[in-house]
Amino acid sequence: MDKGNILSTKEVMATIAVKDIDVARQFYEGTLGLTLTDSDMPCLMTFNNGKVLVYQSLYAGTNQATSATWNVGDDIERIVDTLKSKGVVFEHYDMPDATRGGDIHVTGKMKAAWFKDPDGNILNLAGH
Numbered sequence: 001m002d003k004g005n006i007l008s009t010k011e012v013m014a015t016i017a018v019k020d021i022d023v024a025r026q027f028y029e030g031t032l033g034l035t036l037t038d039s040d041m042p043c044l045m046t047f048n049n050g051k052v053l054v055y056q057s058l059y060a061g062t063n064q065a066t067s068a069t070w071n072v073g074d075d076i077e078r079i080v081d082t083l084k085s086k087g088v089v090f091e092h093y094d095m096p097d098a099t100r101g102g103d104i105h106v107t108g109k110m111k112a113a114w115f116k117d118p119d120g121n122i123l124n125l126a127g128h
Contacts, residue, residue, distance in 0.1 A: 017056075021045065032117035034049055035047060070123075095107070112127070
């Protein structure tokens with residue numbers, strides 16, 4: 001085994017701390033439309049075949065940076081509009097060399113939009 005590539009072929013998941021697991025389930029499954037994969041433990045859920053893990057924690061909402069990013073490609077405008085229609089409020093940031101079209105930040109060919117879950121975790125959509 002090449003010691004330099006220990007994790008290069010392994011999958012990674014977003015891990016998001018929440019205060020109330022039931023409120024989180026309503027948001028991640030209901031609002032975002034993620035598929036609940038496993039909820040056998042009372043304070044932990046996985047969505048989208050283990051790509052997103054949501055767990056109950058006293059430290060929920062303390063992260064001031066992006067917790068998860070979805071690469072949505074050319075669908076970013078449609079997804080932003082759909083989430084807005086479900087009550088999701090998008091964040092607006094001042095970023096160097098970026099312009100904003102509505103809720104979408106644009107830098108060159110890259111487009112991005114940020115929003116928060118009920119605990120204040122910052123989530124991101126990235127597209128082009």
